[in-house]
Amino acid sequence: MLSLRSTSFTILVAVLAFTLVIGAGCGEEDEDAEEARGELTIASTNFSEPWILAEAGKILLEEEGFEVEHVRNIEGSTLLHEGFMAGDFDLYVSWTGTQFAGVLDMEMSEEWRDREKVEQYVKEQFNEEFDATWFPSLGFENTYALAVREDFAEEHGLVTTTDLVEQGLDADMVCAVDTTFLERPGDGYADWTAEYGLEFAEAVPMDYGIMYRSVGQGDVDAAVAYSTDGRLVAENLQILEDNKSFFPPYDGAFAVRNDALEEHPEIEDILSVMWGAIDEDTMGALNEQVDVQEREYDDVAREFLEDMGWID
Numbered sequence: 001m002l003s004l005r006s007t008s009f010t011i012l013v014a015v016l017a018f019t020l021v022i023g024a025g026c027g028e029e030d031e032d033a034e035e036a037r038g039e040l041t042i043a044s045t046n047f048s049e050p051w052i053l054a055e056a057g058k059i060l061l062e063e064e065g066f067e068v069e070h071v072r073n074i075e076g077s078t079l080l081h082e083g084f085m086a087g088d089f090d091l092y093v094s095w096t097g098t099q100f101a102g103v104l105d106m107e108m109s110e111e112w113r114d115r116e117k118v119e120q121y122v123k124e125q126f127n128e129e130f131d132a133t134w135f136p137s138l139g140f141e142n143t144y145a146l147a148v149r150e151d152f153a154e155e156h157g158l159v160t161t162t163d164l165v166e167q168g169l170d171a172d173m174v175c176a177v178d179t180t181f182l183e184r185p186g187d188g189y190a191d192w193t194a195e196y197g198l199e200f201a202e203a204v205p206m207d208y209g210i211m212y213r214s215v216g217q218g219d220v221d222a223a224v225a226y227s228t229d230g231r232l233v234a235e236n237l238q239i240l241e242d243n244k245s246f247f248p249p250y251d252g253a254f255a256v257r258n259d260a261l262e263e264h265p266e267i268e269d270i271l272s273v274m275w276g277a278i279d280e281d282t283m284g285a286l287n288e289q290v291d292v293q294e295r296e297y298d299d300v301a302r303e304f305l306e307d308m309g310w311i312d
Contacts, residue, residue, distance in 0.1 A: 101186035230288020
């Protein structure tokens with residue numbers, strides 16, 4: 001006959017064993033749930049702004065159980081989009097103007113100066129032509145801009161790009177441009193200079209990593225810069241107004257393949273915290289941390305998400 005003590009011990013052992021089995025089962029279910037989220041690839045081109053934004057999207061998705069690879073330094077918007085269409089990437093970061101004038105090959109005219117109209121057109125065309133979704137704007141515009149040294153602008157009273165042409169200063173100037181802008185049709189170097197009548201003595205292809213410093217140090221006279229680049233302030237550069245509104249609106253946003261979105265519709269909800277949440281000053285400050293302070297882009301992205309309260 002079993003004693004009360006041995007009976008209690010037997011019951012306790014059985015309960016513990018049952019608990020361990022249930023716990024192990026729950027662990028397997030949790031692991032399966034995480035695996036069920038799937039794998040995603042997000043891509044960015046070759047400078048700090050898309051690195052930071054793509055990394056922020058990566059972190060948000062990973063926080064919700066996705067396994068995400070961030071492919072950086074794709075050379076130019078055309079290659080980026082081609083990889084996207086081939087299924088190499090599920091998501092990427094870009095700007096409405098890049099798609100409008102580049103990928104979609106649209107010409108700028110007065111009717112397309114409206115930011116919302118351009119954004120809606122890009123959204124519709126992505127769905128119809130590319131079976132993809134163009135998500136809402138992140139809240140900021142990063143357009144191309146002609147930058148010169150502040151002292152040069154003050155000396156000649158320069159405010160607009162037309163001022164430069166009217167004074168005939170461009171003929172003796174060397175202008176730095178990145179390769180993508182130099183070669184891109186629609187809103188690239190050839191069409192831009194033709195619109196304004198700019199005739200620089202030379203256009204020098206240059207990486208953005210050294211472009212701003214080259215202008216600041218006087219190695220070149222001007223550069224086609226990004227309006228949200230933190231190095232503009234660091235190098236004491238002044239943007240000349242695009243007074244002819246040559247460049248289309250450039251609102252930053254994510255694009256996602258519809259097959260990925262259909263399989264994982266929660267992608268939209270996860271990334272939606274970023275919609276409209278980043279203004280030009282904020283984006284410029286984030287870029288400055290990478291380009292001037294030389295912080296790692298992934299650290300900047302994570303700190304930003306933490307400051308916004310989107311992750312712990």
